[in-house]
Amino acid sequence: MSSLPESGPLQAATSTAVLEARNVYRFRSVDKQQVPIVRDVSLRVDAGEFVSIMGPSGSGKSTLLHLLAGLEPPTSGDVFLQGERMGGADEERLALLRRSKIGFIFQFFHLLPDLTVFENITLPLRILGKNPKKHSDRVRATMDLLSIGALGDRKPVALSGGEMQRDSIARALAAEPPLLLCDEPTGNLSSKHGEEVIALLSKVRKQLGTAILLVTHNPRDAAAADRVLFLHDGAMRAETALTGGPFDVADVFRRLQALGI
Template sequence: MTTVPPPSATVPVLQARGVFRFRTVDGKQHPVVRDVSFGLRPAEFVAVMGPSGSGKSTLLHMLAGLDKPSAGQILLNGDDLAAGDEEHRAAIRRKRIGFIFQFFNLLPDLTVLENVTLPLRILGDNPRRHQARIDSLLQLLGVQGLKDRLPQALSGGEMQRVSIARALSTQPPLVLADEPTGNLSSKAGEEVIALLRQVVTRLSATILLVTHNPRDAAAADRVLFLHDGALRANAELTGGPFRVADVFSRLQELGI
């Protein structure tokens, strides 16, 4: 007997096909992202690891529709991100992608609750209609008691937990995180990564994390390795979460 998976499990949330990005360095065209192909399944937590300068942020910007590939295709729920104009891409970003940044990017004059619900208001939605869900999101992230504070009155770890709530406020099919622990203490970083894991498990969010931190990558279901702009073939780790030591030894095997 064959089991037929539910339709949502068959369409990748995100698909990169042969993606290149050239940059002009010293007057010459140089590929900083080279022939990158991979897919993300719904409710999957995937980490892309690579050293500084390997192209992680460049790749992430293209996946977010903030930059266009020089060649190749990026499909979000089957739709080509490069199709249409900037306004079209912006609309896709607002509806379908949540962002978590290294430097939080909270608006300083808005309270925690206003920051978290801002993406809903930008979509023209009334945050009050989502109050129960937003409350449980704040609860899950342990920031429900901070609703009325301004970002300046938060610790780094609290700011990042608020940004995770903001990224999830519109229930986007995809969440992209660029070095979300890069600006945190080791303990606060560990908490943030544990929360991202919970968000995947409890809310079935799909997260792509780029990081050079093996501890962060170890929390993922799958780890891809980027080196000089290319994914290392047959190097990915599957079946996570992993022990940090397993991520370290794969990095050593790969010489990166």
């Protein structure tokens, strides 16, 4: 395992940061020009923290999540996962970091249609070379937490959108990662199912201590977090701390309006 230097600019700020980005940029080639898609983003998510990211379509939210997940490298800047600098890891180490430390949840679920719910959920364990049977008690407990305990033998085609998303949350939690990265997890759901999914993410954070980074267009979803970060044209424009009280959604709305996004 690669380790951090004792001191110096690449040392993680504190041991409680599960994710940290420092001065991250990502350029892409558009019409033969190098265009900045993510610009000088620094952020930190502590263990067990719930943080939302809001921003208009095209502001770079998904690109940023990809960089944070080590799915593509930043053009410059550093990303640390539990203190380990991802830019310093070789491909094999990076794959292991991603699989063991990060759970992903997407707008379109990405469930494998030929596998049952239980097989989908335990797939990350198989990929990590673990025997799902040895972990089946914990997996069943996670399925119960997400109210899909009775659906294990079904195929995804026989599930509602909300059930599919709960299946994908259980899959994201299979390897017991300290961090969930969620890209618009309610974007393809009815508002009722979307609210259920956000309530379940809060429950997962509370009961399992999993840190959550949630990208969303929905201020109501964003307000379930401890903090909201606002991204505009690839740059962090502002941050709002929330209280968990009834005025949080209005606060998020006000902040969006004040920023013109």
